[in-house]
Amino acid sequence: MREPRFLIVNADDLGLCDSVNEGIFAAHRQGIVTSATLMVRQPAAAAAAREAAALPSLALGLHLDLGEWNYVGGEWVEAYRHCDTESPDAIDSECRAQLELFRALVGRDPSHLDSHQHVHISEPAAGVVVALATELGIPLRNHEVRYEGGFYGQDGKGVAYPETIAPPALLSLIASLPPGWTELGCHPAAGPAPSSYDTERRTELETLCDPSVRAGLADARVELRSFLDLI
Numbered sequence: 001m002r003e004p005r006f007l008i009v010n011a012d013d014l015g016l017c018d019s020v021n022e023g024i025f026a027a028h029r030q031g032i033v034t035s036a037t038l039m040v041r042q043p044a045a046a047a048a049a050r051e052a053a054a055l056p057s058l059a060l061g062l063h064l065d066l067g068e069w070n071y072v073g074g075e076w077v078e079a080y081r082h083c084d085t086e087s088p089d090a091i092d093s094e095c096r097a098q099l100e101l102f103r104a105l106v107g108r109d110p111s112h113l114d115s116h117q118h119v120h121i122s123e124p125a126a127g128v129v130v131a132l133a134t135e136l137g138i139p140l141r142n143h144e145v146r147y148e149g150g151f152y153g154q155d156g157k158g159v160a161y162p163e164t165i166a167p168p169a170l171l172s173l174i175a176s177l178p179p180g181w182t183e184l185g186c187h188p189a190a191g192p193a194p195s196s197y198d199t200e201r202r203t204e205l206e207t208l209c210d211p212s213v214r215a216g217l218a219d220a221r222v223e224l225r226s227f228l229d230l231i
Contacts, residue, residue, distance in 0.1 A: 015045030153200030
């Protein structure tokens with residue numbers, strides 16, 4: 001017997017803008033997205049929380065947003081920053097402020113935690129975020145569940161690779177999943193988004209909603225799950 005494989009498909013950046021909200025909710029209703037993480041300081045966060053309230057099957061976590069950096073002209077350039085990312089105390093204060101905003105918008109604690117541009121994997125943010133997830137008793141990206149970041153249409157310096165977010169690539173990734181639980185990150189949108197990762201979001205949405213992908217899950221005997229199944 002083949003060991004069971006379970007896949008959580010988590011859409012990051014909910015609340016970034018209306019087109020991202022629309023894309024994530026469409027990818028949940030019509031595609032394979034099962035969970036999402038909310039950027040509470042972004043302009044469409046309140047609208048996202050209202051719509052998510054009508055989707056009880058969508059796990060809703062917190063996408064901790066300490067800042068954003070883009071690769072421009074051969075170097076990383078800061079787009080914005082919400083706190084001093086070198087100070088554990090400042091990071092802790094900002095993370096807790098975002099948690100309180102999440103509670104105010106959603107009316108409960110997040111089902112899981114992750115972070116914008118994966119800042120939680122490096123110190124000093126790592127220790128702060130691990131402690132917060134432990135305090136809340138909720139999963140943190142790439143801790144309780146293996147994280148798969150291969151469904152992404154750029155390299156680390158922003159060069160586009162649209163073939164990596166086309167249906168054949170996603171089907172291949174699904175077929176190669178190891179036994180146990182995996183979280184797949186994604187970033188769908190229904191239109192332009194204020195991000196250096198822009199047109200790729202629309203390609204992701206098309207792929208996540210492609211009927212061949214859901215059929216591929218069945219063929220590979222990979223079962224969709226969400227972070228709600230881990231609570």
